[in-house]
Amino acid sequence: xxxxxxxxxxxxxxxxxxxxxxxxxxxxxxxxxxxxxxxxxxxxxxxxxxxxxxxxxxxxxxxxxxxxxxxxxxxxxxxxxxxxxxxxxxxxxxxxxxxxxxxxxxxxxxxxxxxxxxxxx
Amino acid sequence: xxxxxxxxxxxxxxxxxxxxxxxxxxxxxxxxxxxxxxxxxxxxxxxxxxxxxxxxxxxxxxxxxxxxxxxxxxxxxxxxxxxxxxxxxxxxxxxxxxxxxxxxxxx
Numbered sequence: 073x074x075x076x077x078x079x080x081x082x083x084x085x086x087x088x089x090x091x092x093x094x095x096x097x098x099x100x101x102x103x104x105x106x107x108x109x110x111x112x113x114x115x116x117x118x119x120x121x122x123x124x125x126x127x128x129x130x131x132x133x134x135x136x137x138x139x140x141x142x143x144x145x146x147x148x149x150x151x152x153x154x155x156x157x158x159x160x161x162x163x164x165x166x167x168x169x170x171x172x173x174x175x176x177x178x179x180x181x182x183x184x185x186x187x188x189x190x191x192x193x
Numbered sequence: 194x195x196x197x198x199x200x201x202x203x204x205x206x207x208x209x210x211x212x213x214x215x216x217x218x219x220x221x222x223x224x225x226x227x228x229x230x231x232x233x234x235x236x237x238x239x240x241x242x243x244x245x246x247x248x249x250x251x252x253x254x255x256x257x258x259x260x261x262x263x264x265x266x267x268x269x270x271x272x273x274x275x276x277x278x279x280x281x282x283x284x285x286x287x288x289x290x291x292x293x294x295x296x297x298x299x300x
Binding site for chain 1: 194227231236237238242248284294
């Protein structure tokens with residue numbers, strides 16, 4: 073069974089930093105690209121970042137570029153999101169999401185349960 | 194960047210009704226579109242990928258169509274368990290933008 077378990081969320085002050093982790097199991101992690109997707113309270117889904125298998129292709133939403141860094145450790149079956157200079161508007165549930173490769177592109181096929189990040193003074 | 198829109202933003206229909214949700218991309222994305230269902234308080238779930246391919250385990254009352262810029266998600270016979278918000282997402286290229294969502298409930 074595919075499992076994606078996020079951790080590292082919590083309350084942080086504006087301007088602060090937080091590092092999210094996602095522990096993957098039940099599949100061959102090294103063969104999948106990964107994403108972070110967030111959802112602010114009562115709002116829709118917002119794609120945040122994508123990393124390919126070898127960490128050579130990193131993509132970010134404009135709203136987080138320059139502040140967030142995605143990374144992965146294939147030896148540890150883990151995905152990370154380093155979030156710096158956090159803003160109130162970054163408050164959201166952050167989902168770790170697996171991306172399946174088909175016909176030359178990746179689409180999200182599995183989601184974790186999410187971890188809540190609250191940015192507030 | 195390519196913008197994704199959905200219509201309607203919400204709808205209310207009766208059990209057994211045929212429901213259609215539209216997703217539009219501001220530029221051609223071929224068939225690189227997925228549809229996701231998010232039930233209240235739950236994690237999103239993949240329904241359809243490549244615009245029209247049903248994900249394994251998803252009921253056959255769900256179907257998708259379209260290519261290029263215009264896409265539809267159809268529920269052929271709405272069931273009470275289909276109450277949810279439905280999102281489309283483009284994945285042809287970065288940024289992998291989601292549509293704003295369509296909330297579906299039972300009349």
